[in-house]
């Protein structure tokens with residue numbers, strides 16, 4: 001799907017207002033002037049000039065600015081733009097390609113897409129060999145979705161919460177979730193039978209050298225944290241770790257990495273000042289890649 005209007009390929013988006021009233025499959029369609037999406041009940045959602053659409057009703061907002069702040073979004077954009085996380089992109093592309101190889105007109109969704117680094121890179125890699133690809137990405141943070149939409153107008157980006165994603169049931173071939181919150185029921189509901197959920201999350205030693213420079217004692221990341229919550233609706237079909245050592249060769253790159261992690265907010269000012277005096281640092285990427293297949297409704301009910 002390559003088009004100048006990001007929403008002309010969006011055939012699976014639903015009206016969040018009708019969904020909240022239990023209306024079945026309230027599909028959104030593009031208006032004639034291409035400026036908004038609307039349902040049969042005439043609920044209308046403007047397409048922003050950057051190309052995204054806000055499908056998060058005020059009632060579903062727990063705060064005025066939910067999700068990552070603009071500063072966090074821009075910090076992530078800056079660090080990811082340096083290319084150090086390319087091994088994660090490569091792993092994501094190969095896992096997704098493997099699953100989509102036999103599927104015509106595939107549909108992919110990036111849940112908690114942030115500023116769209118992975119959505120964009122994955123889309124570019126897949127679209128080369130598949131012009132029937134439809135790609136969606138959503139995040140609860142509007143500043144993140146705005147940045148994502150600016151990157152790639154062939155992807156349908158929208159603002160939504162993971163608690164109620166306005167996507168037609170069983171429409172996605174692959175859902176990716178990268179360092180983001182998960183929602184087991186929603187993921188199963190959105191995936192086609194036999195579809196895949198690809199999760200990347202921090203492994204035990206992820207960024208451990210950075211952490212040990214900031215804190216006197218550090219705990220390992222819990223790389224099993226998604227297994228129990230997903231177990232009711234998914235079967236783990238593959239698991240591997242992506243390991244790579246980044247050679248950060250300037251104070252700028254080291255501080256950029258810090259700025260996009262939660263440690264920027266947690267670490268003491270003294271520890272951060274100390275880090276600023278370093279010009280080179282080797283830091284390990286240790287990321288778990290897990291691929292899940294949704295259980296059938298019968299399997300889910302019998303557990």
Ligand SMILES: C[S@@+](CC[C@H](N)C(=O)[O-])C[C@H]1O[C@@H](n2cnc3c(N)ncnc32)[C@H](O)[C@@H]1O
Nearest residue numbers: 067068112113114139140141161162178179180
């Ligand atoms: C660590 S960031 C990862 C972003 C992106 N996947 C990446 O790796 O660059 C986690 C993202 O989850 C989003 N998020 C948090 N709670 C959410 C929710 N309830 N629904 C949707 N997105 C949420 C945040 O706004 C943030 O962009």
Ligand SMILES: [Zn+2]
Nearest residue numbers: 015018039043
């Ligand atoms: Zn509606």
